[in-house]
Amino acid sequence: MGIEVIVEGLTKSFGKQTVWEDVTLTLPPGEVSVMLGPSGTGKTVFLKSVIGLLKPERGRVMVNGVDMVGGKERDIYETRKLFGLMFQDGALFGSMNLFDNIAFPLREHTRKKESEIRRIVMERMDMVGLLGSERKLPGEISGGMRKRAGLARALVLDPQIILCDEPDSGLDPVRTSYISQQLIDLNAQIDATMLIVTHNLDIAATVPDNMGMLFRRRLVTFGPRELLLTSDEPVVRQFLGGRKEGPIGMAEEKDEATLAREQLTLSDERPLRIAPQLEPSPGLPPRAAVQRRRARVLAMWDDLPAAARTAMKAGLAPVAAPVQEEHA
Numbered sequence: 001m002g003i004e005v006i007v008e009g010l011t012k013s014f015g016k017q018t019v020w021e022d023v024t025l026t027l028p029p030g031e032v033s034v035m036l037g038p039s040g041t042g043k044t045v046f047l048k049s050v051i052g053l054l055k056p057e058r059g060r061v062m063v064n065g066v067d068m069v070g071g072k073e074r075d076i077y078e079t080r081k082l083f084g085l086m087f088q089d090g091a092l093f094g095s096m097n098l099f100d101n102i103a104f105p106l107r108e109h110t111r112k113k114e115s116e117i118r119r120i121v122m123e124r125m126d127m128v129g130l131l132g133s134e135r136k137l138p139g140e141i142s143g144g145m146r147k148r149a150g151l152a153r154a155l156v157l158d159p160q161i162i163l164c165d166e167p168d169s170g171l172d173p174v175r176t177s178y179i180s181q182q183l184i185d186l187n188a189q190i191d192a193t194m195l196i197v198t199h200n201l202d203i204a205a206t207v208p209d210n211m212g213m214l215f216r217r218r219l220v221t222f223g224p225r226e227l228l229l230t231s232d233e234p235v236v237r238q239f240l241g242g243r244k245e246g247p248i249g250m251a252e253e254k255d256e257a258t259l260a261r262e263q264l265t266l267s268d269e270r271p272l273r274i275a276p277q278l279e280p281s282p283g284l285p286p287r288a289a290v291q292r293r294r295a296r297v298l299a300m301w302d303d304l305p306a307a308a309r310t311a312m313k314a315g316l317a318p319v320a321a322p323v324q325e326e327h328a
């Protein structure tokens with residue numbers, strides 16, 4: 001099972017520019033979480049801080065008892081081995097074929113024999129649907145295949161936490177759907193804790209168990225997907241609705257007068273439709289995280305807003321008392 005990641009009071013600046021402050025959230029073990037946010041709000045900086053590649057000024061990121069911010073470098077280095085990182089562009093070496101690219105972490109960080117390396121690489125290539133492309137160079141394959149190769153490489157060291165930076169960037173909607181399914185299938189197969197950073201609304205709507213959003217240097221919210229999808233925070237609604245009107249502008253923040261004018265035109269806004277979460281492909285085991293999430297959500301049931309509870313009912317059925325008592 002994946003490992004829980006506890007983020008507490010995290011603040012990161014570059015010089016005088018504060019990227020975000022006081023970010024607190026927990027990535028539940030084995031569940032899939034998405035961090036949304038307009039461009040430049042610090043999603044990538046957040047991923048790098050979680051894995052200890054960037055050092056926030058304040059706060060902690062606890063993984064397996066190690067603080068990835070203020071812990072000993074040696075402990076951080078060891079704990080980093082629990083992570084698999086999928087970069088935006090796949091980050092493949094252009095001169096190496098896919099097999100060697102995917103084998104790279106095994107050759108670099110383990111003393112495994114070539115026969116064992118071959119077994120692992122072929123297994124991971126099979127998981128992401130790349131068998132048969134071992135000898136291709138990154139330049140000879142599509143963007144979607146490069147992403148999947150990046151994902152396979154993130155998997156070779158059997159990570160318990162997987163961080164994906166914009167798995168959809170540069171992909172068309174069809175390939176984005178494939179990668180969404182791939183991420184859910186992967187979660188069903190290895191039950192790793194996953195954090196996906198994206199501004200893709202399809203991924204946000206169909207993949208995660210939990211969602212959060214960064215905006216204006218703070219974490220707007222983080223919790224079960226239904227909480228964000230039914231949120232009435234203007235910034236969340238604007239983002240999920242893909243609209244021009246709202247607090248997010250080209251320069252990220254709009255002035256008060258523009259906002260007030262827009263507010264007048266938004267009164268007939270329709271509620272967002274909540275798409276069902278993707279299921280693992282036929283033949284794969286069910287996601288173990290689903291049962292754990294159900295128990296977790298039921299434990300917080302009384303504290304959830306009515307709209308989120310209503311949205312959850314279908315997804316949580318069949319369940320015991322608390323859900324059936326709800327008449328919202």
Ligand SMILES: Nc1ncnc2c1ncn2[C@@H]1O[C@H](COP(=O)(O)OP(=O)(O)OP(=O)(O)O)[C@@H](O)[C@H]1O
Nearest residue numbers: 014019037038039040041042043044045046166199
């Ligand atoms: N190493 C760095 N040094 C200085 N500033 C940085 C550094 N890395 C990121 N930043 C700044 O931090 C801010 C957040 O960047 P980040 O790449 O995390 O945003 P993002 O939300 O991932 O954006 P996008 O969705 O466009 O990828 C930006 O203003 C960026 O210029």
